[in-house]
Amino acid sequence: MPKIEESSESQSHQTPESPTQLGGASSYDSDVKEYSVGEGGEWHHCAAQGELALTTNQGLVIADNQNSLRANIAGTTLLEDFILREKITHFDHERIPERIVHARxxxxxxxxxxxxxxxxxxxxxxxxxxxxxxxxxxxxxxxxxxxxxxxxxxxxxxxxxxxxxxxxxxxxxxxxxxxxxxxxxxxxxxxxxxxxxxxxxxxxxxxxxxxxxxxxxxxxxxxxxxxxxxxxxxxxxxxxxxxxxxxxxxxxxxxxxxxxxxxxxxxxxxxxxxxxxxxxxxxxxxxxxxxxxxxxxxxxxxxxxxxxxxxxxxxxxxxxxxxxxxxxxxxxxxxxxxxxxxxxx
Ligand code: HEM
Structure with a gap:
């Protein structure tokens, strides 16, 4: 089970110093918790020592890919949320179009x-x-x-x-x-x-x-x-x-x-x-x-x-x-x- 700790800080996980592995998943030193909870009640992932951290496709360590940035509690998703844009764009392209020739x-x-x-x-x-x-x-x-x-x-x-x-x-x-x-x-x-x-x-x-x-x-x-x-x-x-x-x-x-x-x-x-x-x-x-x-x-x-x-x-x-x-x-x-x-x- 993940360890959950309530926190008054919105981003209480430890920021990685440097990812030790690039592309897809990275590991970094963090010995505190595996998750923290942000202001909106959302979970933030924090990799423990030796664990693989959550990253963007470019290998940038991120805390959360389940909650998009919003202008306020009620909504209005913000397009400046590059994690959201990357995740959705990647998903939209998961099927490679069929080749025009030699498809079979x-x-x-x-x-x-x-x-x-x-x-x-x-x-x-x-x-x-x-x-x-x-x-x-x-x-x-x-x-x-x-x-x-x-x-x-x-x-x-x-x-x-x-x-x-x-x-x-x-x-x-x-x-x-x-x-x-x-x-x-x-x-x-x-x-x-x-x-x-x-x-x-x-x-x-x-x-x-x-x-x-x-x-x-x-x-x-x-x-x-x-x-x-x-x-x-x-x-x-x-x-x-x-x-x-x-x-x-x-x-x-x-x-x-x-x-x-x-x-x-x-x-x-x-x-x-x-x-x-x-x-x-x-x-x-x-x-x-x-x-x-x-x-x-x-x-x-x-x-x-x-x-x-x-x-x-x-x-x-x-x-x-x-x-x-x-x-x-x-x-x-x-x-x-x-x-x-x-x-x-
Ligand atoms: C005249 C100009 C030609 C054009 C513009 C052309 C274009 C293409 C294109 C667009 C593809 C699909 C590539 C992809 O979707 O990944 C392809 C595949 C292929 N072409 Fe051509 N082609 C040409 C001539 C030829 C010739 C002369 C040969 C034989 C020597 C050839 C053999 C192949 C083969 C074997 C594939 C499939 C490659 C694979 O299995 O990955 N093509 N070609």
Whole structure:
């Protein structure tokens, strides 16, 4: 039971000298009481020695978050009460709005192990020290559907990997298709609005094949390459662990001498690339909307860990100048005949 002592002072607890721990909760030296009672009869929290004190979100020790400041006994809550404002604002934002794209996703922890050093091309230790094991988190997602939508619709799949390297976190996103819809990012909001539900009716959900999408595609010739991939079996993966991943963009690696090499990243599933049939996909969406999430969870629980080879395409600026296309255009891929994949981990 808390010790309650009546006090004639409105704030009779001991003021902390300095919080010993920042953020969320702090502890400070106070050996008197755990609560005191203020002028209005309200309890004031006072942390005893070694106890965690009540704080604001910024770690400021406070005595009370149950009574707002008022102009007088009868009421008129005062907006200058920053504790009230912080508490209510925090509460109002407790639900993070759903992401506009890739809202439906499933992830797992794992690791990356380097088998082939890229020391000649980079100074990043994760790509240099063979045998180095780097923890990572991978998240796979559909693009169009909401957070509660089914796993199996025809859609590109996101491939988001966060490597927790010794030199800091490295985020690498990809898709399970090697090209993208558009050449200029300024069209992305228009593309996504076209992919999402028709604005006047809110359907179809999680499905690209409807009028606004085809209107967009018919007016955007650069999208045709991606549409061919979208209409292939790749957009009906049998399992999340049976998808290829592509970083799509060209990145630059810089070595110790300051020399640069272009790189494209690829993930290749050890289980091979496999898809469902359209009929299977349709039935699965109804019978088990969580089909991919469940399959990944069950496989990991049973010790059947999904695995990918991580590969790169490396090429110089001089080579790139010889390509009959612009490799910085995300609607183009670099044929493997031109630049073969090298597995590095
Ligand atoms: C053309 C410009 C693009 C724009 C403006 C764009 C924008 C976005 C936005 C706004 C999100 C949601 C972020 C969030 O709510 O936290 C997102 C997520 C994502 N994007 Fe893009 N995107 C673009 C192109 C791409 C491309 C080319 C790829 C593939 C290489 C890609 C892969 C992803 C993935 C995998 C996610 C989900 C990340 C996760 O699971 O955390 N995006 N993108």
């Amino acid at each position: 996703g499933t992830g797992a922890h794992g690791y990356f192990e380097l088998t082939h050093s890229l020391e000649a091309y980079t100074t990043a230790k994760i790509l240099i020290e063979v045998g180095e094991v780097t923890p990572l988190f991978a998240r796979f997602s559909t693009v169009a559907g909401g957070a509660g939508s089914a796993d199996t619709p025809r859609d590109a799949r996101g491939f988001a990997v966060k490597f927790y390297t010794k030199q800091g976190n490295w985020d690498l996103v990809g898709n399970n298709i090697p090209v993208f819809f558009i050449q200029d990012a300024i069209k992305f909001p228009d593309l996504v609005h076209a992919i999402k539900m028709e604005p006047d009716r809110g359907f179809p959900q999680a499905a690209t094949a409807h009028d606004t999408f085809w209107d967009f595609i018919s007016l955007t010739p650069e999208s045709m390459h991606m549409v061919m991939w979208i209409m292939s079996d790749r957009t009906l993966p049998r399992s999340l662990s049976m998808m290829e991943g592509f970083g799509i963009h060209s990145f630059r690696l810089i070595n110790g001498a300051g020399e640069s090499t272009f790189v494209k990243f690829h993930w290749r599933p050890k289980l091979g690339l496999q898809s469902t049939l359209w009929d299977e996909t349709m039935k699965l969406a109804g019978a088990d909307p969580d089909f991919h999430r469940r399959e990944l969870f069950d496989a990991i629980s049973a010790g059947h860990f999904p695995e990918w080879e991580f590969a790169v395409q490396l090429f110089t600026e001089e080579q790139a100048a010889q390509f009959p296309f612009d490799h910085l255009d995300a609607t183009k891929l670099i044929p493997e005949e031109l630049v073969p994949l090298q597995v590095i981990g």
